[in-house]
Amino acid sequence: MGLGIEHLVELRTWRAFDVDEHGRVLAGWDETGSTQLVELSPEGEVTPLTALPGACRGRYLPGERVVVVQHDDGGNERGQLSLLRLDPAPPLPAGLADLEPLVRDPRHVHRLLDVLPGRVAYATNRRNGTDFDVLIRNLFSGEEEPVYDRGGYVDEVAIAPDSHYLAVTVPGAPALSDRLLLVDTIPEIEDEQVLPVTEADEHARHDHLFWLPGDRGLVVTTDRGRDLLGVARYELADESWSWLVTSDQHELTGWLSPDGRLLLVETNDDGVARLSLHDADTGAKRHDVRLPGAGWVSFPLPEPIWSPDSRYVALTYSSPVTPGDVLLLDAHTGQVRTLTDSAAQLGGEPLVEPTAHRVPTPDGESVPCAVYAPVGTGDGALAGSAVVLVHGGPEGQSVRVFNPVIQGLVARGHTVVVPNVRGSVGYGKRWYSADDVRKRLDSVADLAAVHDWLPSIGVDPARAALWGGSYGGYMVLAGLAFQPERWAAGVDIVGISSLVTFLRNTADYRRAHREREYGSLQHDHDFLVDASPITHVDRMRAPLFVIHGANDPRVPLSEAEQITSALRDKGVECELRVYADEGHGLAKRANRLDAYPRALDFLARYLSTRP
Template identity: 70%
Template sequence: MTLDIVRLLELTGWRAFDVDDRGRVLAGSDESGSMQLVELADGERTDLTALPGAVTGRYLPGERAVVVQHDSDGDERAQLSLLRLDRTGPAELADLEPLVDDPKHVHRLLDVLPGRIVYATNRRNGVDFDVVIRSARSTEEHVLYDGGGLVGEVAVSPDSRYAALTVPAAPALSDQLLLADTMPETRADALRELTDRRAAARHLHLDWLPDASGLIVTSDFGSDRTRIELLEPRSGRRHPLVTSDSCDLSGSLSPDGATLLVQANDDGATRLALHDARTGAHRLDVEPPTDGWCGHPMPAPVWSPDSRFVALSFSGPTAPGDVLLVEAATGRCHPLTFSAAQLTGEDPVEPTAHRIPARDGESIPCFRYAPHEPDSRTAGSAVVIIHGGPESQSVRAFSPIVQALAARGHTVLVPNVRGSTGYGKRWYSADDTRDRLESVADLADLHAWLPTIGVDPDRVALWGGSYGGYMVLAGLAFQSGRWAAGVDIVGISSLESFLRNTAGYRRAHREREYGSLTEDADFLRAASPLNRVSAIAAPLFVIHGANDPRVPLSEAEQVVAAVRDNDLECELHVYQDEGHGLAKRRNRLDAYPKALDFLARHLSG
């Protein structure tokens, strides 16, 4: 067997969503074709859901029940339901007990408490998100926060008296930390600002100390790199616990307040260690599951309520995705799934890390996947894959697209251009608002570097999804003649029309990054590929979901029509049961082989 795209897309990946005191892990598996809930315990696997779309969930503490978050056909209007685990067989929609059932609005599970859930909802006006505590046994609800904005993270104190939460701050990719009192003397006392709304800083991974005297926060307040701090809510004082000048750090506090799991992001790979939460002192490293572990855990780790275990989601360049269970006392790491075994006998490509010189003396982090066996038809060609976000990072995780392209003989370059996270505040802020085209210019620097590794500069294509799709279109439009082809997946063709037509709650959030429709309309038009579509000279392949609430389908339709008017080859593939990307395997199996064949035609020597 060879590493063809169909085989790669059919591989099963796993994710960890929660863990209980017995070490049972609530996990996700995409074996069925979309992410469904399973339970991993004592070497056994129990399928829990068989819903139409991808789902996530959390255990309800102290009960054999799971809170399930699910939507319809990728519309992102998530609903929340209760699944009792005393039943047999995977649950369908009719088997769930509705908790929050309002398909017209978005609901997001934030936390689970004994007998209660904490969730965010935009049902009040369709734009702002309120934070609500709801009973899991009745319809009783209590609004914690209704001050507006897109709520990021929420942590309720162990005594349920306070809730710490983050909302967008004024600068891009910054948030403000607020403290909500669940029992204020007056409504005016209900909310307090813990940080300045004007500060350019992130506040992530909020965890209360057991006595509610302080918060453990991951933040880059006053520094370029994120670090782990103790913040005193009453005084506002900050005490650094674990810091690094070379890596972004993030921390997760055990429920007993004794241990910090510290993740160091080292150029897209992660090192894990356990630290003393009171002093920040290093206690022991987490033993990797394999030699040379350089993977990346996503999403965030979860602790068991008794603080004995941490469940992790792990993916590496040669591991599609696994669930790991870490013993807090010893740091030993136990793999509960073995996705790499599906590739036994194969030889997936592992990346090499590079720093590509930029026009202004900066260097662009980039991973290079070189094919093991060059193909005479594609030797010397390359595909550049740009991540979405833009506040995101390409990491050393498994990608079926990367592996399939390399197996076909293409060199694959995966850069972290300006605007990417993982390399400090200065780098992720370097493309904000009117600096948008600085990230596009990084693509030209990358193109200029390619001949140094034996790539033919006339046979290079761009591939990207979401904001990465914008980068594909911008590369073709602003750097005409450099790129041989482009694959745009749910991408933005006009920053102006995107902001006008995206969901209202997203517009209010995204204008901080891209610019305001009222104040920056001239620049939004100037930076939009659609307004330079006459300069596009390369064939284009476009994929979009009909139900996309983030980047509406109209973004794809308008650029496709304009490119076709220029008598260029342009394919459009729309999937009626998808949203922002392709969540269902059957659709990926239809779209991605066609996209790879498209690139092979245009990159062959």
């Protein structure tokens, strides 16, 4: 039957957060059950750094043996910032009491943006609970300087080396659009502090911001004026744009080295990424980055990060058969060193690689899908069944990384189909905009097209279920509500049951940001009601398994409670599992070990041919 879900959830994974000029990597490792900070030497030696109650992340302070740690309480996403000083080395791993408080106010969100010598830049909503301001804290004097307080949900910030300018992105008017602003920290005229580079109504993304040497401009990943993301240069002197690297087939993302000489480029090929190094002045490719396996890397999360001296790049590597490793790229030689070996935990047991497909829809579109087909033994009573797993977002993409749920479902005997329905990123602006606001139910209709296509891959359409988290949870509930004749069961993780109550009750700082995508309570209320699964609960008949975190600030627990209550009132089986120390998803292994086996057993009861 292969590896069971318990064994798969138990697999330890690694991720890279930062790298210094000596090739030491600040990494995340979930050995203790949640992601904690460790330090990896260039030879792969491990030094545990933190032992906090929940997951954390961090960055090195340039030029010092100091780590800036971001942590929250039980997944509530109200990040707090602390310092961990490594010289002299303290007793490790450090608990919360061992950290030096830097920015602490548990009532508000503090999000680490960037680190500079002696300074830390972060965003916080403490001024009014909604808008995010950008502050730079001087670690020597303790003083804080507000450098952007014009409102909105600040996404990315890049600080020029001399700190004269900041590049900031805030949401634009169209869904998934970013407005690029320049902030002059020492303006001659106060009204000219914020200089717009792009307009609010421009339908384009602008992210991955990097300053060119001499602060003369920026390198930006953008799809302005085109369908697919590419890497562009913006010159401050004449306010001009030029393309560095583009593709007519794939979306590209770029990371500029600190010295401005090299550009690491990621090519998104249907959810699999390839990396290459380019000349940052001309965009010309120098060479491809050779990676483990067949030379492919599945989307690194966290993203690649350069060392301050531009020599090293720390990478997080995962594939369907590799749980998660840290790689160290030497940009001078082009060589990649694998610092960890997560696949060794598999003990030679094979995992399943997917095959790529395109599912036609009645309106002439084509939905990209990855299919994981069972091999070997497994439960014969589940042969021919399918689980359709939908990603969150909505502006997400299912990519070819290790997923214990997928591999656990396949090991049981299910065929797992992973679509990138309309609204997904990775396939261009037209596709990610195809579900905006009143086109929401077009993405739900893609689930029906996937269901009707299942017989072509040998699946019994009468034994097909839905599984999804966050927006994917909404899609599960919407599929069961709008297509009740198609689906035999569902698993909803932190999903939205009512778009209206979700928007009313989500964190204040997220509401306006999310209304661009879903529609506004003021102008689209009737549509939001009609597109909500709970409005059509009388049509729902498939059994449902619901998982939610009690501290979820994005999709409040009330979304799970109200759909569960409504289904139980009409006699539909609905099991709800609530985890008191979780937020938007399950970050702790102990909770995943409790929830996922129960969910898989639940599906097996309804997808099995056994009476």
